[in-house]
Amino acid sequence: MHRDIEDPDEHELQAYLDGQLPPEEAARVEERLTRDPEAAAAIEAFLEQKALIREAADALEPSAADLRTAALTRKLADRLSRRRWGVPGWLKQVAAAVVLVSAGWLAHGQYAAMGPQLPDYVAEAVGAHSVFAEDRYRPVEFPAESSDAAVQWASAKLGQEIIIPSLDALGLELVGSRLLGTAAGPLLYLIYEDAAENRLSVLVAQHPPDQPDYAFRLASVADTTVGYWSDGALDYALVAKASDLQIAAIAEEITATLTGM
Amino acid sequence: MARSELLDQLNGHVAGLRRYALVLTRNAHDAEDLVQDALIKAIAAADTWQPGxxxxxxxxxxLHNAFISDLRKKKVRREARIALPEPVVQDDQTRRIEVQQVLAALEQLPEAQRRPIVxxxxxxxxxxxxxKALGVPLGTFMSRLGRGRQALRQILGEMKVTKLRLVI
Known part of the structure; x- marks a missing residue:
């Protein structure tokens, strides 16, 4: 018998067998199937078609993966993950997150003047960023996988147990670390990068006991943005070619990671 | 989302694209070409993807757009079809014939109906x-799916009858 395909009931049958219906509508179709053997037979035939098509795909699938397809897939992953930096869609998300979590910081954070007023360790961070972060050959002493030694050394020198913050959530991977001995004291210098190899410097220093704590501050030095703050025991500085909002979002992520929040 | 996470997701999706292209083209070489063509276009159009x-x-x-432009170029679908490989695990001859039949039956459908079904x-x-993936309005999609399945059912039914007659 001819079945009218534009019949709403017919659409409902299709939707039922593809699992597209909410439970109560699905129940109604099931009830209908008990009194409509023709509809029940159609459903059975369509389900069988689906099963056969899936089996055909299984049977046709070559066992060996294609190398070029794999390479193209990796390249696409690179391209898509690059969209995290500096792209309006992503930036809006970060901006929204920052407004939610650190409005206080930004509202009260002062724009520090450039140059001599930056704390010494922040000036060191800016210098280290310009020297090492852009170095494509040997930016770090300790690559990410052997950072434990650097962390032990830094923990001993800084008198604090240091944890290397994970910035995976922001698409930033640790490249590695360096230990710096400077006029501002021993410093742990970390480099992160995103999928497009944009580099971020993170510097951790001992907080001078005679100095007061201070909240998050932003500064611009040359073409980089610097964010720095103190948690009372340790001082932190971030340097990257990034917007104020991005730096604030990264700082927020670091404090959240370090305090386990 | 980190690159590794994206890559995991992409690998899953590419496996899906390949299976889909295999059933549509029934030719491992064409299917791989189609998937690669789609990936190249995706790389070039990466900026059109909205994160999230x-x-x-x-x-x-x-993949669809690539497939359609490929069809237009070729005008005629290639005749060289691969045969199904020997089943490795199950040696169910009847099932194997049924799988071959569904592929042959799909072949008889208009392209526009074959795609939503597969x-x-x-x-x-x-x-x-x-x-959205097929680039057609929802109503059009649903009628093509319904019509196609009806037509497929009919073709498969006729195949069964023919087979029965041969057996008897």
Whole structure:
């Protein structure tokens, strides 16, 4: 018998067998199937078609993966993950997150003047960023996988147990670390990068006991943005070619990671 | 989302694209070409993907456009079809014939009906997403799916009758 395909009931049958219906509508179709053997037979035939098509795909699938397809897939992953930096869609998300979590910081954070007023360790961070972060050959002493030694050394020198913050959530991977001995004291210098190899410097220093704590501050030095703050025991500085909002979002992520929040 | 996470997702989606292309083209070489063509177009169009958007729907959409432009170029579907490889695990001859039959029956359908049937069979996708992936309005998608399935059922039914007659 001819079945009218534009019949709403017919659409409902299709939707039922593809699992597209909410439970109560699905129940109604099931009830209908008990009194409509023709509809029940159609459903059975369509389900069988689906099963056969899936089996055909299984049977046709070559066992060996294609190398070029794999390479193209990796390249696409690179391209898509690059969209995290500096792209309006992503930036809006970060901006929204920052407004939610650190409005206080930004509202009260002062724009520090450039140059001599930056704390010494922040000036060191800016210098280290310009020297090492852009170095494509040997930016770090300790690559990410052997950072434990650097962390032990830094923990001993800084008198604090240091944890290397994970910035995976922001698409930033640790490249590695360096230990710096400077006029501002021993410093742990970390480099992160995103999928497009944009580099971020993170510097951790001992907080001078005679100095007061201070909240998050932003500064611009040359073409980089610097964010720095103190948690009372340790001082932190971030340097990257990034917007104020991005730096604030990264700082927020670091404090959240370090305090386990 | 980190690159590794994206890559995991992409690998899953590419496996889906390949299965779908295999059933559509029935030719391993054509299917791989089609998937690679789609990936190249996706790389070039990476900026059109909105982070947080549905990556799978976006990729299937690109594959479709690639497939359609490929069809236009070739005008005629290639006749060289691979035979199904010997089943490794199950040696169920009847099932094997049925699988061959469904592929042959799909072949007789118009392209516009074949695509929604195969997509919905292989990918767990909402109708709305599937319509988006195929670039047609939801209503059009649903009538093509329904019509196609009816036609497929009829073709498969006729094949069975023919087979029965041969057996008797």
């Amino acid at each position: 958007g549905d990556l799978r729907v976006w990729l299937f959409r690109i 997509l919905v069979a292989l990918e767990e996708m909402s109708y709305a997403d599937a319509a």
